[in-house]
Amino acid sequence: MKLYRFLTGPDDATFCHKVTAALNKGWSLEGSPTYAFDAATGTMRCGQAVVKKVRGKKYDPDMKLSEQ
Template structure:
């Protein structure tokens, strides 16, 4: 089964570290990153979709995707 996550965060090194951590756990980049202005906070935000193939897993809405 392939699972999907969307990572988001501020436009700083913490976002890059979040993506690097996901990649180190076997997640793969999916599509292009996004970059948008958050008017509520007055800051730029980044986003990146990632996917991962999980053998033998059965989808359950309660599963914690980051722990897969």
């Protein structure tokens, strides 16, 4: 099965660490990152889609994707 996640976070090192952790767990970048101003908080936000192929499992909407 192929899994999809969209990682988001503030424009700081925590976002980079979140993406790095996903890459080190076998996830791959999918598409370009996004960058937008959050008017509610007055900060910039980042986003990046990641995908991962997992063999031997079937998709379940209750699964925690971050644990795959």
